Amino acid sequence: MTVLVVGGAGYIGSHAARVLRRHGFDVLLYDNLSTGHAALAKGFELVVGDVTETGKLADAMKRSQAVMHFAAHAYVGESVKDPRKYFRNNVEGGLALLNTALETGLRHVIFSSTCAVYGIPAQVPIGEDAPRQPVNPYGVSKLFFERALEAYDVAYGLRFASLRYFNAAGADETGETGECHDPETHLIPLALGAATEQGAPLQVFGGDYPTADGTCIRDYIHVTDLAEAHVKALEHLLGGGSSIALNLGTGRGHSVKEVITAVEAITGRPVRKQLGPRRAGDPPALVADPRRAEGVLGWKAKRSLAEIVSTAWQWLQRNHG
Ligand SMILES: NC(=O)c1ccc[n+]([C@@H]2O[C@H](COP(=O)([O-])OP(=O)(O)OC[C@H]3O[C@@H](n4cnc5c(N)ncnc54)[C@H](O)[C@@H]3O)[C@@H](O)[C@H]2O)c1
CATH class of the missing domain: 3.90.25.10 (UDP-galactose 4-epimerase, domain 1)
Structure with a gap:
């Protein structure tokens, strides 16, 4: 079974790729290297492409049985200054990915969401049923994609896991991959x-x-713990489980x-x-x-x-x- 990891040359995606492989999955990476690094994809097959290059993406999807979608812009402050950039990549690019998944028959999508969908919560700790009221364009773009997944589930039977990360941190214990954002804000x-x-x-x-x-x-969560939750969520969907939205924190x-x-x-x-x-x-x-x-x-x-x-x-x- 092959899993397509979109954004797989980035920080969290490169960790998910390794944990998937340790669990016996074949892994294909897809990344435009805008913020990712070919070095983090070392040892994996990497297709260099943008999510809006739908012909190339479709070819990669036809070789896969499920997709993990990590590709996004992810700086809150930048999203306030340049929302267009965020809506273009995270919303338009996200929809291009989702529609290509539908057209190629992929029915299982794991999505990198964020606690930013909750905005400023009335209560802490935050449960999944807290209102989703993002307070910046980054959070809005992630909430849009969650809503699109929910609608595609009802209309087209697409099964998804929206995984709302808190603060990802740390690095793979083997030393093969780790965090290299530029600029670093974490x-x-x-x-x-x-x-x-x-x-x-x-x-x-x-x-x-x-x-x-x-x-x-x-709430700081080790990136390998986060990656392990992705594998569990994938196994849940492949086992016939229904779509889920889950907080991933400690x-x-x-x-x-x-x-x-x-x-x-x-x-x-x-x-x-x-x-x-x-x-x-x-x-x-x-x-x-x-x-x-x-x-x-x-x-x-x-x-x-x-x-x-x-x-x-x-x-x-x-x-x-
Ligand atoms: N790091 C965190 O603490 C955190 C917290 C909550 C949510 N997230 C989400 O997790 C995901 C991964 O975050 P990260 O920290 O690994 O970021 P990252 O920038 O290291 O990884 C994102 C990867 O996606 C690629 N990419 C971006 N746009 C693309 C496009 N249009 N086509 C193809 N590839 C594209 C980039 O080149 C990069 O390799 C993001 O969606 C982010 O919003 C991260």
Whole structure:
């Protein structure tokens, strides 16, 4: 059974590809390399193409029995400044992918959604039934695709899993792949960078939130745990299970200060930092209620914050050390 991993030369897709292979699936990668890297696809067959190149995509889909769709633009701030870019890639490109899947007879789609579909939640931890009210174009583009999947399920019998990630972090334990976004906006690689001589000091956005230490709280999930949930979701659909939308997080939040402490403990070096004002649109706390994913898939995140930070540190040292 071959799984087409669209966006497979990116951070999360390249981890999913490896976990799929460990579970015995054949894997075909499809990526336009706009933010991905051919090096992360090493050891896999990679078709270089855009999701809007539907002829090329259809050929790849005809060789596959299911698709995982990771391809998207994913910077919240950029989506506010340039929504057109986000709607073009995440919505128009997403629909091109979905329609090509229908036309080629693919009926199982796993989609990279995000906790950004909830916007600023009234309650934490966040359950899947919380209202979906995104507060930026990135979140809106992801919600649109979720809605399209729901409509295609009813109308055409397409089965999907919308997996709403919280904060993906860490790296594959083998060292074959890891995070290399440019620009990097994620806390853990930035804090690790700030513990090295080459990296910029870490900007901490707000120290006066209504949290125990005043800094924002997020739910960091190891990327390999995330990838394992994709395989479980795929097996659920292939086994005849109905479409699902699930939060993927650990259910435990960590503050920015706690992350800095973990980074300092693991690297043995101080994190140079600057405390600045809050960033508009950042909720004080975003933490998943992951119980539905455990109930439906029998999946639970296993890796701790320390494992996240240490695998990310090994990856950084190996690649930029
Ligand atoms: N990283 C996180 O914490 C996080 C959290 C929530 C959701 N997500 C979602 O997960 C997915 C993967 O995120 P990531 O961090 O691995 O990002 P990434 O940028 O590393 O990976 C995305 C990949 O998709 C490719 N791509 C983009 N547009 C394409 C197109 N039109 N055609 C073909 N390929 C295209 C890129 O080249 C890249 O390899 C995204 O959809 C993102 O919105 C990520």
